[in-house]
Amino acid sequence: MRIPILKLHNYLLISIQIDLDDQSAIQFQEDLLNKIHKSGATGVVIDLTSVDIIDSFIAKVLGDVVTMSDLMGARVVLTGIQPAVAMTLIELGIHMQDVQTALDLEQGLIKLRQELEG
Amino acid sequence: MEIKPCVNIRQEWDIVGARQLGREKAKELGFGTVDQARIATAISELARNIYLYAGTGKVYFETIDRLDKKGLKVVAVDEGPGIRDLSQVMQDGYSTSGGLGAGLPGVKRLMDTFEINTEWGEGTEIIAVKWVR
Ligand SMILES: Nc1ncnc2c1ncn2[C@@H]1O[C@H](COP(=O)(O)OP(=O)(O)OP(=O)(O)O)[C@@H](O)[C@H]1O
Ligand SMILES: [Mg+2]
Numbered sequence: 614m615r616i617p618i619l620k621l622h623n624y625l626l627i628s629i630q631i632d633l634d635d636q637s638a639i640q641f642q643e644d645l646l647n648k649i650h651k652s653g654a655t656g657v658v659i660d661l662t663s664v665d666i667i668d669s670f671i672a673k674v675l676g677d678v679v680t681m682s683d684l685m686g687a688r689v690v691l692t693g694i695q696p697a698v699a700m701t702l703i704e705l706g707i708h709m710q711d712v713q714t715a716l717d718l719e720q721g722l723i724k725l726r727q728e729l730e731g
Numbered sequence: 732m733e734i735k736p737c738v739n740i741r742q743e744w745d746i747v748g749a750r751q752l753g754r755e756k757a758k759e760l761g762f763g764t765v766d767q768a769r770i771a772t773a774i775s776e777l778a779r780n781i782y783l784y785a786g787t788g789k790v791y792f793e794t795i796d797r798l799d800k801k802g803l804k805v806v807a808v809d810e811g812p813g814i815r816d817l818s819q820v821m822q823d824g825y826s827t828s829g830g831l832g833a834g835l836p837g838v839k840r841l842m843d844t845f846e847i848n849t850e851w852g853e854g855t856e857i858i859a860v861k862w863v864r
Contacts, residue, residue, distance in 0.1 A: 632747055632751065634743060634744050634746065634747045635743050635746065635779075636743060636744075665754075665764075665767075665768060665771070666750060666754075666768060666771045666772055666775065667772075668750075668772050668775040668776055668779070669776060669830060669831045669833040669834050669837060670775075670779060670830070672831065672833075673830065673831050695768075696765070697764045697765040697767070697768035697769075698768060700765055700768070700769075701765070701768045701769055701772045701841065704769065704837065704840045704841050705772065705776075705833045705837035705840070705841065706823050706831075706833045706836060706837055706840070707831060707833055707837075
């Protein structure tokens with residue numbers, strides 16, 4: 614299953630609406646990097662409001678996406694992480710320290726704008 | 732006797748199937764959303780380990796319904812290579828596959844009881860229980 618990536622000015626917006634299997638997660642990683650490359654986007658918001666599970670594999674893919682996008686010059690913000698998902702991640706031992714987060718898509722965009730446009 | 736719900740792990744997508752069925756069972760038993768997420772995540776880790784390290788195996792569920800407490804028992808079994816050094820794999824960050832190595836120690840923290848039976852060359856059985864609070 615392909616996850617749609619929307620473009621808004623210099624930003625890319627993604628809302629993950631499916632229960633991510635490993636293959637879809639990897640596909641998403643690839644699609645996003647290609648899209649950053651093609652569009653020259655400087656910021657990315659990945660909204661996780663509908664995601665009710667993040668296990669160690671998906672966490673690794675998301676963490677990698679952030680690092681890789683950063684290497685390509687695009688800042689990523691993850692938004693809408695559910696309380697249950699946040700608690701589970703910490704108990705799994707996954708801290709995602711270098712990852713920027715915000716409450717929802719709107720806050721994510723505000724955060725990007727503040728950082729990138731000063 | 733109750734027929735145990737069971738998911739065969741043969742392909743990657745079965746990992747999603749197993750955790751979805753587990754979450755459904757957890758919901759039926761009355762677990763709250765956080766515990767549902769813990770259980771689904773634990774199942775996902777166990778099912779992925781089967782897929783990655785043993786190739787095939789199964790995950791099944793047993794509901795425990797006693798007078799004093801209710802819970803969900805998750806059993807993951809395979810006839811893969813087994814685990815040689817248990818204390819090593821239970822360390823955070825230990826992985827033979829470039830993973831985060833969070834899986835097994837994580838499952839232990841997410842569930843209330845955790846038990847591994849494994850024999851090198853024979854296979855692995857992991858039993859974990861979560862109690863309804
Ligand atoms: N069912 C199994 N059969 C054989 N070996 C296993 C099995 N499950 C786990 N292992 C071994 O235990 C190690 C640790 O497993 P664990 O799930 O904690 O981490 P991982 O799978 O390597 O990474 P992560 O789960 O964080 O993506 C694995 O790297 C593997 O060598
Ligand atoms: Mg694992």
